[in-house]
Amino acid sequence: AKAQEATGLVHLIRHFDSARKSLDVCVFVITCDAISNAVIAAHKRGLRVRVITDDDQMETKGSDVVKMAAAGIPVRNDSNKAHMHHKFTIVDGKVLISGSFNYTRQAVLQNRENVTFHTDRPTLAAFCKEF
Secondary structure: OHHHOOOHHHHHHHHHHHOOOEEEEEEOOEOOHHHHHHHHHHHHOOOEEEEEEOOOOOOOOOOOHHHHHHOOOOEEEOOOOOOOOOEEEEEOOOEEEEEOOOEOHHHHHOOOOOEEEEOOHHHHHHHHOOO
């Protein structure tokens, strides 16, 4: 039973793949190719895709942000001395995906993480302000 449960990564990718209008991604760093490939695929499907990441992490080894920018996705950083340590995505302006889950290979392969999904408007509105 436990081996058949969908992982946080699986849930995340399913939501990314189900997006029809937009994908707003705000994360500290992205090093998981499955996630960056899903973000790029959404862009190629014609969705409005925007990415915000930490300025110190944009060009670190393994970061997929440069690859996303090269694909034509608008990528910006927080331009702040403090780390922007968010981990959330807004799908179609209707679903907020948040939690401890870093968008990294480490999180997928080795960490104990959580991913939560929210649809209540006040919560969504607060997170949408980042964009």
